[in-house]
Amino acid sequence: MSSISQKTIHHYLRHKKKFPHVWCPGCSNGIVLGAVIRAIAELKYDKDNIAMVSGIGCSSRMPVYVDFNTLHTLHGRAIAYATGIKFYKPEMKVIVVTGDGDATAIGGNHFIHAARRNIDLTVILINNNIYGMTGGQYSPTTALGDRSTTTPYGNIDPVFDICELAMGSGATFVARTTAYHALEAQAFIKRALEHKGFSLVEIMSACPVIYGRLNHKGDAVEMMKQMKENAVPIAAYEKLIEEEKKNKYRRGIFRQIESPEYTEQYQNLIYSLQEKQGVQE
Amino acid sequence: MKYWERPFGQEKPKVVQGEIFIISDRCKGCSFCVEFCPNGVLVISDEFNSKGFHPPMVTDLNKCTFDGLCESICPDCAIVVVRKEVKIDKK
Numbered sequence: 001m002s003s004i005s006q007k008t009i010h011h012y013l014r015h016k017k018k019f020p021h022v023w024c025p026g027c028s029n030g031i032v033l034g035a036v037i038r039a040i041a042e043l044k045y046d047k048d049n050i051a052m053v054s055g056i057g058c059s060s061r062m063p064v065y066v067d068f069n070t071l072h073t074l075h076g077r078a079i080a081y082a083t084g085i086k087f088y089k090p091e092m093k094v095i096v097v098t099g100d101g102d103a104t105a106i107g108g109n110h111f112i113h114a115a116r117r118n119i120d121l122t123v124i125l126i127n128n129n130i131y132g133m134t135g136g137q138y139s140p141t142t143a144l145g146d147r148s149t150t151t152p153y154g155n156i157d158p159v160f161d162i163c164e165l166a167m168g169s170g171a172t173f174v175a176r177t178t179a180y181h182a183l184e185a186q187a188f189i190k191r192a193l194e195h196k197g198f199s200l201v202e203i204m205s206a207c208p209v210i211y212g213r214l215n216h217k218g219d220a221v222e223m224m225k226q227m228k229e230n231a232v233p234i235a236a237y238e239k240l241i242e243e244e245k246k247n248k249y250r251r252g253i254f255r256q257i258e259s260p261e262y263t264e265q266y267q268n269l270i271y272s273l274q275e276k277q278g279v280q281e
Numbered sequence: 282m283k284y285w286e287r288p289f290g291q292e293k294p295k296v297v298q299g300e301i302f303i304i305s306d307r308c309k310g311c312s313f314c315v316e317f318c319p320n321g322v323l324v325i326s327d328e329f330n331s332k333g334f335h336p337p338m339v340t341d342l343n344k345c346t347f348d349g350l351c352e353s354i355c356p357d358c359a360i361v362v363v364r365k366e367v368k369i370d371k372k
């Protein structure tokens with residue numbers, strides 16, 4: 001066991017108290033957890049200088065397992081809490097882990113406005129196309145025609161493209177990958193953490209127990225293989241003909257630009273006003 | 282004396298060694314590690330863990346490249362791959 005505990009992966013986990021975790025066998029959330037802590041280990045961040053915030057959902061249980069400053073908040077409000085932390089401690093790395101329902105249904109408003117402000121948060125959005133925790137209601141990313149407990153005859157709602165939504169709202173780092181591409185996910189999370197400004201990493205994931213079963217997608221291994229096939233790098237996707245694009249989606253970095261960061265601008269505003277009025281600290 | 286040098290001043294080759302640790306009691310039997318290991322190092326064992334799942338076991342460590350793909354794909358943080366590069370001195 002001695003060499004195991006030397007590995008950084010266990011340094012960042014509450015591995016003595018909280019494991020095994022609650023996620024179902026073959027659920028992608030655990031793969032994302034691994035990718036997050038490995039990315040942080042590569043960057044050698046101090047664990048006291050990281051805050052991980054989440055809302056409610058299966059994906060949002062991640063802060064329970066990591067040994068950072070953690071906050072498990074209300075459904076959909078993770079980004080609002082994270083904004084508060086970032087304002088109070090701008091030097092802290094604030095990571096938000098959220099689900100598709102959490103971030104784009106009930107928390108859609110917080111999501112688009114945090115992106116618009118370009119506040120320095122790293123949002124890791126685990127998109128399993130359904131509300132997993134509450135038993136399989138449809139979410140804004142459930143595909144057309146797919147079954148869920150609230151769309152037993154097939155979903156007729158058009159789907160949100162979360163990366164497009166974030167870019168439309170003004171996010172400055174936007175990337176998408178899948179849980180199958182675990183090493184790519186790790187690399188994207190690392191780049192998102194290094195980026196200054198609002199960064200979104202959307203990780204397509206498999207919920208074999210609820211979504212997979214309702215839609216006859218096969219077992220967990222089968223769903224991983226589907227992700228491998230359907231997630232196409234951006235450049236390769238553009239070359240596909242229209243028929244081949246069916247069921248396929250792009251993965252890669254969609255945007256990475258520099259733009260003024262919100263908490264920094266806020267600080268500058270305070271300093272300039274203090275100077276004007278001759279206030280001394 | 283005949284002097285022989287490695288081409289282009291290449292470093293001495295290193296041998297990759299390592300170990301695979303499996304924390305059996307965390308395993309939930311998803312079999313990703315067995316399915317996605319490119320070298321077929323792991324198999325599902327016949328043993329049961331404390332939760333009643335069959336954890337994986339290492340068949341042939343010589344086939345392993347210790348890249349840690351199984352560690353990355355394991356959803357239960359139950360596999361740890363320790364990689365060491367060892368210099369061999371032939372005398």
Ligand SMILES: Cc1ncc(C[n+]2csc(CCOP(=O)(O)OP(=O)(O)O)c2C)c(N)n1
Pocket residue numbers: 056057058059060075098099100101102103126128130131132133134139
């Ligand atoms: C205000 C409020 N409304 C509804 C709920 C019930 N609820 C709990 S989790 C959840 C859905 C979470 O779905 P998602 O964010 O997609 O995460 P997943 O479980 O799929 O990872 C809902 C609706 C709640 N806890 N609080």
Ligand code: SF4
Pocket residue numbers: 022023024026027028029058059128132133206207208209210211
């Ligand atoms: S219900 Fe789905 S998302 Fe939730 S833990 Fe199980 S497999 Fe994962």
